[in-house]
Amino acid sequence: MKNHIDVSNVLRCAVSESYSNLVTRPTGVAVRVYIEAQILAASDCAVTVIDFSRVGMMDFSCADEIVAKLVMQHENGIPTFVFSGLSESHIEAIDVVLERHGMSLVSHEADSNSYIAVTH
């Protein structure tokens, strides 16, 4: 079973109704904490899809707080995180922060806009 989390919705619920961009570290922390609660509430799901398709811009601070820290806090691979709906600039920001933690994004399925983070 998959747990689908729309990051844009999380941003609006956890931080502000009016925000559409993932910027600043406090915003990233608030979004990650909210996502963690959703993961906990659906603990029987082996896969969690983190959907960025309705997110505008994401800066390095949010990429680090939301993607890198989320993956690192679940190093046992449970659940498996699939990052979907990523734009070119999202991928760029995530690549930079993951590299710093010795990880990188790889395509989850051929010809899809879904990625997983793997350790180098």
Add this chain to the structure above:
Amino acid sequence: MTNVITAPLSLDDATFEQILEPLSRLQPDDRVLIDARHTRWASPYGLTALLALAQTRLERPSLAVPEVEETASYWARTGFFRHAADLYELSGSVPRGRQNESGVLLEVTPVNASEDVHTVVDKVQQRAQSILVNELKLDATATMRFTMALSETCQNIVEHAGRGGWVAVNSYRWQKRLGGRRVLVIAVCDAGVGFRASLESAPGRPRSDRWDDGMALEEAVMRGVSRFRDTGRGQGLAGVRRFIGKWDGKFSVRSGTARLAIVPTWDEDVPLQEDLPAFPGSQVQITIPERVDR
């Protein structure tokens, strides 16, 4: 006694040093008048740095506003006087600016908290697309990278400066340089603790023989060192540096007595200037030139 410092005709990141040089010889509580009556032009850096300067003074400084109507009117449209009125005793004729008709990409905006960064990014994102794509001839993805660079430089204030700062963005055509190409300029200035003191506050930071403002800038900007132990920190300015390179842009950071610049081929600046007049905080400028197909 009031110490009069004459502002240059053209006020930008380079000529602002002409203000800082005499200022650095004064005590923080000395009375200062910045005489900008004959100033004809100011870049976003010039305007935001003037506000940061006022924040460093214990005695409220004075500012004689530009006499040329066109100049004063532009300063008003950038929102400069609205903030300057809180920091300076203004003398001369201060025009009222209609901000909704300002024509500038981002008016002079205070950055005090994370919410301000959201506001800045939202405002600029709406307006930047047409300038970046139509005027600077950059591809559409540049807007995201540009707002990311803006976000990271503004966050630098919130995370490290210890006091509020200022941001302004505008595009204009260079008259003499770059063959009259358009440029887009971001300036983010604060009068906070600066890079050196910020890095010194890191727990257990190893001491080295050479430690000064220049080295602090190199550590933070070139090597992504941060005062935080978390390995995920310190990526902001280092990431901005990478973007700027892709656009053949220029990135300069002044802090304390040093200034580090990522210098593109079209500019003759030096990568590191040291022994500059001391000035608190950090002052960042990003210049993105119009793309020319070679």
